Amino acid sequence: MSYFLKNSSKLFTFCLLILFGSIQTIQAQNQYELNQGWKCTPIKSIKENGATISNPSFSLSAWKPAVVPGTVLTTQLANKEIPDPFYGMNNEKIPDIYNTGRDYYTYWFAKDFKEVKPNDDTQVWLKFRGINYSCEVFLNGKKVNEKLIEGMFLRQAFNITKFLSNDGNNRLAVIVYPPDHVGNANGGQGGDGTIAKNVGLQYTAGWDWIRPIRDRNTGIWDKVFIEKTGKVNLKDPHVITIVPEKRLPEGIQKPAIIKASADLENTSEQSINGTLVYSIDGSKYTQKVSLAPKSTKTVTLADITLKNPRLWWPAGYGKQELYDTKFEFIVNEKVSDKEEVKVGVREIQSNWNSHTLSRQIYVNGQKVFIKGGNWIISDAMLRFSKERYDAEIRFHRDMNLNLIRIWGGALVERPEFYEACDKYGLLVFQDFWMSGDCNGRWTDPMKKEDQWTRRKYPDNHALFLESAADMIKMVRNYASLAIWCGGNEITPPEDILVPLRDEILPKLDGTRWFVDYSNSDAMSYNSIGGNGDGPYGIQPLKVFWEQRTFPFNSEVGSVGTGDLESLKRFIPEANLKVPYHNSNEKPDSVWTYHTYTGVGYNEFIDPYGKAKDIKDFGLKAQLVNYDQYRGLIEGFSAHSWDWYTGVIIWKTQNPWTAMRGQMYDYYLDPNACLYGLRSGSELVHIMANPIDGMLMMVNNDFKAYRNLMLVAKAYDTKGKEKEITKVFTYIDATSIKKILSVKNILDEIGAEDGSFLSLQLLDENQKVVSDNFYWYPNQKGIYSGLQNLPTANDLKISAKKLSNGKVEVTLLNPHSKTIAFFNRVSLVDASSKERILPVFYSDNYVSVLPNSEKKIIIENVPENAKAQVSLEGWNVPLMYVEIK
Known part of the structure; x- marks a missing residue:
């Protein structure tokens, strides 16, 4: 499947598997999956009808291999008929359905399979978990469906016992029609908005974080099963x-x-x-x-x-x-x-916090401060797999988050997603299929129709309700599912909202909180005006600490650009140059196409020294990324249960190769956002207010910690240490505690070149409970000391295998003065030196103080990989080490 990547050597087979979906048969006694051997052809290339095509004697020799589950685009990509739309400007080379007409992406899909007509009471069922958008089904010359099947979010099950052949040779043929309203991808949020006239995905017409999906994801996009029952x-x-x-x-x-x-x-x-x-x-x-x-x-x-x-x-x-x-x-x-x-045996409840004026979530009777991430979809072209879901949800767990919100312009997530959330403990806030942009909350010159008309979308309200009921049944048993939501930033129309809220959900579920829309006053009272979300984009850290926002904020976000190795995966070499985005110069068009929003980025990078080249830009961007997301979650945590009951970051992942709001890139390579967020989101956390230097402890746990030691040390950029305090302390359950201000000390030490601050909480066994390391500019806001930081040539790295799939890396800094600053550890292929993906690091972008060491655990290391560990830091030269 190397066509998907610019270079097939970039990732190992495991990553290719998760990008394209598993082809293994489901191991169930009474069910198997039809996921291999499909063929397809466009409707324009064939004149025969479904009865003829589904006859096993009809020749498919001229048909091409098809990807099922998949879409027309994934099949075209597999057959090398189109370039990778996620690379460079390739997406512009693919015909858009709005211009070609729907017939261009209307396809026949056919599959031969073995199943003998039973001679006992056995019933055989053909089950589709999702087809976009409408279809007709034929088997062995007979039409299976009585009427046109419509709707992306409806499962279908047909009793095909009577249609099966006596000799066991069967031909299934399905004609799949694109969405009825494909929308003009004119650059608006959801294009011209008419994509929302369907009961389906809205992002496929483009958004500010994605370019249009040219076939609007037409195809048999989800699993197909044969099931046997009595x-x-x-x-x-x-x-x-x-x-x-x-x-x-x-x-x-x-x-x-x-x-x-x-x-x-x-x-x-x-x-x-x-x-x-x-x-x-x-x-x-x-x-x-x-x-x-x-x-x-x-x-x-x-x-x-x-x-x-x-x-x-x-x-x-x-x-x-x-x-x-x-x-x-x-x-x-x-x-x-x-x-x-x-x-999963648990009970989820919510009630109104009259102090914060927002809802608060309880699990098993315990109040939980929500630290969440917004999720769009695993892959914009619907290439889903259990393995990729598992990796992505694990990343969210590793960020110390406890909730994922599924945005309303996408779908009710697949069972495999929910299985991973159950496994890793991520609560889920599930939107239905509405958005303020497409469904008329605001006036918008990019939209074809006015707000009153858009407010009535979709065209078929009965289909919406039928689809909602079916999706509720599909996922209601998962312990992780916590909240249902009517839509993103807007309620459904009244004749959808009322029966959904008052009849369907109580009857089919009845155990979860339902909020009418994602930034509703019923969830988070808006006492300060605006739309109820934000701020978005890069911010001075004081914004997160000092400016009060919405008390259960469903969307607040920042930046997410990856480093050079990440950028190389989707930006052509000719375009790999330092981007700028100011009043005098626009960034490269490829960067803009991949949603680089550099407004303000340079303002935060330049204090580290203007980027010399693209590699230097990528490194300095990671410093900004780490600081942004640690600062964001620390600022909200500092006001938990006072200003806030929860915050959900916009957004934590990208379903394609974009640069807006992501903790890891599309290829599952984490950037520093993930580790900054991981640090700031610790259950028990020690932190420093960036405004007044106040050291604060945050305890989101259900239990008190009565015997902790706080160790606070400051360093100048020449490595001179000053112990601030080393004292026993405690903190009550679900509480915040202020300790002392270190502002004067840091100002004094760092006036000329900046300073460092090391904070640790140790338990009674002297094990680290929380470890936090800050770097500060000089009094002019410039990181002059970092720019002249001595090289840490003495830093030693070693790696040893602990068990199958697990490696321990030790970083030892024997130097008595120099701090080995901001080091990235990577598992790499021994030959190509490129990162092996996905693997999981217990921490990364770490700094090692003088006369100390850090240990990092790498997990999910492929057994057959010829791997090394690489290390490179701000003042540490690139080095490689063998795994012992």
Whole structure:
């Protein structure tokens, strides 16, 4: 699959796998996936109808290989018919559907598969988890669907038993039509807005953080399954967990209540009597059921008491315990159908904080300060995989975040996303498919239609509600799902909002907080005007500390440009030059195309010395990145439970090769944003107010810390140390504590060349609880000392394998004066010296004080990789070391 990358050697096979999606068959006894051997052709190249095409005797020899799950563009890319749209200006070379017409991207997809028509009671089902936008389905010369299937967010299941061939040779043919309204990608947010007339994705017409997806993601974009059941099909199992009272993660737990139900579909012409069986924690619970012919019935078991439950907690607070549970329907001592569900036992609640004037979230009775990230979609061209989801959610866990918000211009995320959030402890704030931009909140000259018209989007309100109900059923069992939201910055139209809020959600879920839109006063009272979000873009750190914003801020963000190695992956060499963005000079067009918004960036980079070249720019950008996101989350944390109950960063990832708001790039290479945020988001954290120098402790944990030692040291840029304090201290649960101001000391030490501040909290075993390291400019705001920092030639690095997939790196600075400043550790290919991705670092961009050492753990190291560890810092020359 090397066509996706400019150089296939840049990443190992594992990364290619996660970029293109796994091709492994689902390991389930009664279900398998159709994900190989598909073929396709554009509608304009063929005159035959679906009945003819789906006949196994019809030749597909002229058809091309297709990517399913996938889109027309992913198939064209796989067949080298288009260049990689994420590289350089290649996207401009691909025809846009608005100009070509819908037929250009209307395609037939066909798949031959083996399945003999059963001669017993077995029923065979064809299941689609997502097709964009409408389609017709044929099997072995017969049309399967009675009417046109419409809507990107509707799962479809067809009983194909009668359509199967006796000899087991079957031909499936699907014609997929693009969205009805493709929208003019005119540069507006969602283009001209008409993309929102569909019940589908809005970003595909372009936004300020992405360029248009030329086929608007037309295709069989999600998984296709064949499932076998008996006469009774068990569908949409539902598990609710109730955890009364306030809990702690440790110790013996009081009982929890489990409520279990499932839909049972009788496919036969006769009444059927059977038993619904639910298994959890080694016990079985049953309910006798009688099903009328050709009917579907929701069956609820009696409440189950689960003794001493293993509870699920958000990341950082406790374990993410999951129970393997199973639903079965038994007829005459035989299993007609079964479904397995992983269950996290937890209860999520919310209430109104009358002091902050915002909602606050509780998990298992404990108040949680929300530190979240906004998420668009894993891949803008819908190339999803379990492996990529796992890596991205792990990055969010590693940033010490506890929530991800799914933005409303995308989709209800896939089960594999939610599985990863359950695994890593990330709560999820899930928007439905609305946006203030497309759906008419504001006047907008880029939009084709006026606000009153756009306010009625989408065209088909019944389809929206049907799709919402189906998506609720798909993801409602995941422990991580915490909040439903009507839309991004706007409510749905009233005839969607009311039944969604008052009927559908209570009936199908009823356990989560529903907020009508993402910056609603019901979530975060807007007492200061504006739209309820922001600020966006790079900010002086005092903004985050001193300027009060919205008390549960759903979008506040900054910059995210990667370093040189990241930039090289998508910017052609001719365009790899230092960007500028001021009144006199515009940045390179490729940078602008990839959403570089350098307004203010230079103002923050130049105090480190104007960038000499693109590599120097990339390094200095990381200093800015680290400082921005640490400062952002520290500023909000400093006012937790006083000004704020939560903050969600806009945004923490990019679904393509953009430079706006990302903690790691599209290729899963983290930049310094991730580690600055990781530092500032520690559960128990020591920090310094950048305005008045006040040292503060923040404790977001449920327990108090009674025996901590604070060690604070200042250094001048020549390495001279001054101990500020070394004192025992404590902090109560979910609280903030001010200690002392170090401003005068830092001003004195750093007046001429700037200074450093090292802060540590140690527990009673002298283990580091929090470690924070600041660098400060001189009194003129210039980092003159950093610009002349002596080279740390004596820094030693070693790497040893701890276990399969895990390497420990030790950085030792034996020098008595020089600080080894801002070092990036990377796992690299021994031959190419390029980074192996994705791997996970326990910390990075670290500074090593004189006569001290730092240890970094690298995880997810490929077993077959010929790897080395590289190190390069501000004043540390590039070096490589073998892994022992």
